[in-house]
Amino acid sequence: MLSFEVNGGKKLQGEIIPQGAKNEALQIISAVLLTPEKVTITNIPDILDVNLLIELLGEMNVKVDRPQRDTCIFQADNVNIDYLRSEDYRKKSGRLRGSVMLAGPLLARFRKAFIPKPGGDKIGRRRLDTHIIGFEKLGATFNYESGDGFFHLEAQNLKGTYMLLDEPSVTGTANIVMAAVMAKGTTTIYNAACEPYLQQLCKMLTRMGARISGIGSNLLVIEGVGYLGGTEHRMLPDMIEIGSFIGLAAMTQSDITIKNVSLENLGVIPEKFKQLGIQMDFIGDDIHVPAQEMYEIQTFLDGSVLTVYDHPWPGFTPDLISIVLVTATQAKGSVLIHQKMFESRLFFVDKLIDMGARIILCDPHRAAVIGLGREQNLRGITMSSPDIRAGVSLLIAALSADGRSTIQNIEQIDRGYQHIDERLRKLGADIRRIS
Ligand SMILES: CC(=O)N[C@H]1[C@@H](OP(=O)(O)OP(=O)(O)OC[C@H]2O[C@@H](n3ccc(=O)[nH]c3=O)[C@H](O)[C@@H]2O)O[C@H](CO)[C@@H](O)[C@@H]1O
Numbered sequence: 225m226l227s228f229e230v231n232g233g234k235k236l237q238g239e240i241i242p243q244g245a246k247n248e249a250l251q252i253i254s255a256v257l258l259t260p261e262k263v264t265i266t267n268i269p270d271i272l273d274v275n276l277l278i279e280l281l282g283e284m285n286v287k288v289d290r291p292q293r294d295t296c297i298f299q300a301d302n303v304n305i306d307y308l309r310s311e312d313y314r315k316k317s318g319r320l321r322g323s324v325m326l327a328g329p330l331l332a333r334f335r336k337a338f339i340p341k342p343g344g345d346k347i348g349r350r351r352l353d354t355h356i357i358g359f360e361k362l363g364a365t366f367n368y369e370s371g372d373g374f375f376h377l378e379a380q381n382l383k384g385t386y387m388l389l390d391e392p393s394v395t396g397t398a399n400i401v402m403a404a405v406m407a408k409g410t411t412t413i414y415n416a417a418c419e420p421y422l423q424q425l426c427k428m429l430t431r432m433g434a435r436i437s438g439i440g441s442n443l444l445v446i447e448g449v450g451y452l453g454g455t456e457h458r459m460l461p462d463m464i465e466i467g468s469f470i471g472l473a474a475m476t477q478s479d480i481t482i483k484n485v486s487l488e489n490l491g492v493i494p495e496k497f498k499q500l501g502i503q504m505d506f507i508g509d510d511i512h513v514p515a516q517e518m519y520e521i522q523t524f525l526d527g528s529v530l531t532v533y534d535h536p537w538p539g540f541t542p543d544l545i546s547i548v549l550v551t552a553t554q555a556k557g558s559v560l561i562h563q564k565m566f567e568s569r570l571f572f573v574d575k576l577i578d579m580g581a582r583i584i585l586c587d588p589h590r591a592a593v594i595g596l597g598r599e600q601n602l603r604g605i606t607m608s609s610p611d612i613r614a615g616v617s618l619l620i621a622a623l624s625a626d627g628r629s630t631i632q633n634i635e636q637i638d639r640g641y642q643h644i645d646e647r648l649r650k651l652g653a654d655i656r657r658i659s
């Protein structure tokens with residue numbers, strides 16, 4: 225098990241370029257299965273989850289040429305579907321959430337798919353109902369085999385229909401969209417998720433020949449087409465990494481410029497960090513976070529305590545709730561953090577409390593943070609990273625803390641943050657990867 229050893233308390237300085245977006249990459253790379261032609265994808269993040277998905281495609285006989293680390297040329301002209309029934313596939317795909325999105329394109333193109341119990345963060349119940357019910361509405365039949373733990377899906381003909389999703393599931397919407405692009409007739413998806421990840425997917429599919437309207441909204445209308453062709457696609461910068469770097473800069477009193485952030489695709493993210501009192505300058509498409517001694521959490525207009533909660537896009541993403549929480553521990557003032565979507569994502573606060581943070585975990589979904597206002601620094605400790613975003617939050621805490629911290633189980637962090645130790649060292653951090 226790998227760990228990070230961090231000597232905290234150093235002020236960082238410099239520029240950092242965000243990686244390509246993890247959650248977009250998982251959708252986009254799954255979509256290459258929709259065509260036998262070449263698809264070139266750039267700005268691919270070099271992270272565990274994405275590399276594993278690329279490996280899975282390779283095992284399925286998809287040709288993968290990686291001329292540079294951030295660029296892949298895929299060609300799915302001779303796909304081996306049988307691999308999907310193998311023990312190897314079950315094991316590997318069970319290590320990431322994104323593998324579930326292979327099902328939509330496989331159904332669309334090969335009329336059958338298998339979904340093993342997907343992996344990803346253990347942050348609460350993560351059901352697949354939206355995916356499966358959506359596929360069923362398009363005409364697929366499924367059966368769950370408890371013996372092998374697979375959902376088996378089949379569809380002789382996929383037929384467009386109207387559907388109102390029970391919740392705007394991100395991967396669920398992506399899956400249904402990919403299944404519907406080659407269905408017969410018109411599919412209308414209401415209560416669709418509309419994160420930039422999905423907007424990017426729909427734009428890519430459109431370039432491949434799909435006919436999709438309503439992109440960016442929660443009402444997608446898809447006219448099925450008979451064939452999709454090759455294309456090129458460039459991933460947006462990872463908005464979760466960008467938010468993480470804003471929190472990191474404020475918490476460690478660092479002067480950091482986050483380059484090429486694609487501000488227009490960040491939604492309310494900068495605003496939420498502003499509500500914590502963090503000063504930012506927007507220079508072209510860069511965000512400059514100047515070194516700041518103090519940041520003071522705003523109140524609501526009537527003077528009541530601020531609440532930061534997650535909500536489907538264009539609301540605030542649940543993937544930045546842990547980062548906001550840790551950043552608030554050194555602010556002046558108080559905030560209630562409400563993680564509505566996932567029920568096991570806030571338990572990491574016990575480690576922050578051990579480090580000296582003032583936090584009351586009200587219940588699994590809510591934590592009240594009473595900012596220390598730099599009256600005292602956090603103390604370095606040994607801790608383990610329970611999930612990807614909690615892991616980075618603990619890393620931010622460790623970088624700001626007095627003394628040495630050890631963060632174990634950093635595979636969780638490596639799932640989604642590219643070469644994070646190297647990149648932080650370039651900013652002046654004292655961080656080492658140890659085994
Ligand atoms: C690979 C990938 O893209 N992962 C992201 C994706 O996961 P994923 O697509 O798995 O997450 P879903 O959007 O399906 O939903 C996540 C959870 O939130 C609940 N839920 C969802 C919508 C809603 O309106 N109310 C609600 O309570 C669901 O029941 C589920 O438990 O979206 C999540 C929610 O943004 C992110 O945390 C994950 O990083």
Ligand SMILES: C=C(OP(=O)(O)O)C(=O)O
Nearest residue numbers: 321322344345543612613
């Ligand atoms: C929860 C996350 O990822 P996944 O859905 O891949 O587990 C995340 O990126 O914060």
